[in-house]
Amino acid sequence: MKKIDRYYYPAIFAYEPGEEIAVVFPDLNVATNGVDDKDALLSARELLGCVLNGLEEDNEPIPPASKLSDIKASDNERVVLIDVYMPSIRQASINKSVSRTITLPAWLNSAALERNINFSQVLQEALKNMIS
Structure with a gap:
């Protein structure tokens, strides 16, 4: 079976004054959070990747993603496609x-x-710094 390269799932971002942004994936029954929108988005993307990778590795079925229009959000919530x-x-x-x-x-x-510089080590460290 061919693996899918890119997945898209809706997430609900919940905003409460003085609290971190809560992020819930209703189709996967998992959640994360972030200190601001950017952090919440990055945390959501990382969680989504980890969950789906785990399902793939365990040969578990990947649940279908809901349509954005089917997700109901409260006044303090926003639905975001991740x-x-x-x-x-x-x-x-x-x-x-x-x-x-x-x-x-x-x-x-x-x-x-x-100077006996390890080329591989220098390149790895530079690349890690550039992608983080």
Whole structure:
């Protein structure tokens, strides 16, 4: 069975004065929260990816997503469509190394070799900083 690359699920963002934003996925019966809209969105996307990846790994059925128009929200709630790109989530759970060829100026290569710099480690740290 071919796995789906991108899922879309509605989430309910609930706003209460002085509290974090609560986020509930009614179709999946899971919840998270965030200190502001951006944090709540990132937490929701991360949770969605983890839940769906877990269901896939356990060969459990993926529940169908409700239509946005079918979700009823209170005055302090907003319905938000959350998407998750599953190839990234699936790859994150695999800690296998892959080989990449890079091109550097000769002077930079020489200077790094002279200082015994681990190219792989430097590239990994730089990439982690750039994506976080």
